[in-house]
Amino acid sequence: MAYIEGRVAAVPAANKEAYRKHAADAAAIFREFGATRVVETWGDDVPDGTITDFKGAVKAKPDEIIVFAWHEYPSKEVADAANEKFMSDPRMKQLGATMPYDGMRMIFGGFTSVLDENAKGKMGYVDGSLVPVPASNKAAYHELSAKLIPVLMEHGATRVVDTWEDNVPDGKITDYKGAVKASGDEKIVYSWIEWPSKAVRDAGWEKVFTDPRMYADAEPYDNKRRVHGGFMPLIDA
Template sequence: MPFIEGFVTAIPTANRESFLDHARQAVRVFQRLGASRIVDAWGDDVPKGVTTDFYRAVEAREDETIVFGWIEYADRATRDAASEKMMNDPGMAEIGEMPFDGKRMIFGGFEPVVDQGKGGKAGYVEGFVGAVPTANKEKFISHAAEVAPLFLREGALRVVEGWAADVPKGKVTDFYRAVKAEEDETVFFSWVEWPDRATRDAGQEKIFAEMQTHMKDNPMPFDGRRMIFGGFKVINEADA
């Protein structure tokens, strides 16, 4: 089964080019260690929330921008081996220091439980993180599988829902605190890939209107008020 390493980071906005240079250098290391795809997307339409949001998830400051990204592997074994090798890979030293506060980056491993769409060169990403009662896993998968075609019909390239499989607790921030997850809940990390923001904006209104009706027969099996979401421009994408 494919495996995803998802992450959310707060980057000083002034360091955008430094971050991009760092990300491009990191791509070579990740690919050498088995990554099949790496994506970094820069915050573009990330709203402030009432209960939770991406900013609070990583304790972002006023002069920082949210980055949403992920690394795809063929399976968890490949990812685990890559993580172990990364600690001793000389290529990591060549990348240099991270141009952001790594202590506030949240990350973890997820298994894709829904993956629909042919994919393609994405220019824009809608990212989501939330918490689902663990007992509702099958309901979550069923709900997501029914909703995904709505996005694809409106021009989305791919819809992926990731279920937490290896998400660590952090000292400063983590995915659990990001969505105020409770002890009996599991975190999900999901995204919708679009060709560009214009396509996403045009389809979003239609999708949300239809989902209001759709939800009566297929309600969200989790607390949507604690889900965090936002739109991001893809600034770095690499395939193996």
């Protein structure tokens, strides 16, 4: 399965086009260095949470929109090599000098794919999530996901991906652990659901919420600290 590098950032709404261009330029370089897919999505349905949420994860200001983005690589080795090349490429300096958002508040990390159900449909909308899961519950979490994913696919999702923390650094201002208030023994799950459109997604969730198969007797993680939101595609390279 693919190796994933996932990012979450806060971008001023007024900088949407500048960010899209900046991200497209970076995506071309990452593709050159081995990424098989680069996706950038723009916050559309990102709710406030009582304990955690995407806005708090990156300390978003009132005029900022959440970006949920990821790179897919065939392996961790390819991802590591790509990052080495990117950091030493002179084009990186130019991109770094023109960032249309606060990169210090961006959270990022590397994740290993555990579940990836793909119906190969066109992506028109994304639901993104961050979940804190006790390390000892890894098997239980993915067993539960394996039961729920077919229900999501049945109700319109075209791809569902669950990834497990591999290289998630601590940050000075923000990071994944702080985003979900993870305790010392908890790992981060970075996951997303692809839908052909927002309309299909909205209709799908209505069906999902009433489907008894979606409700487990016990959840192997604290759902109250799960961070989630809906996003429109900005770049899919």
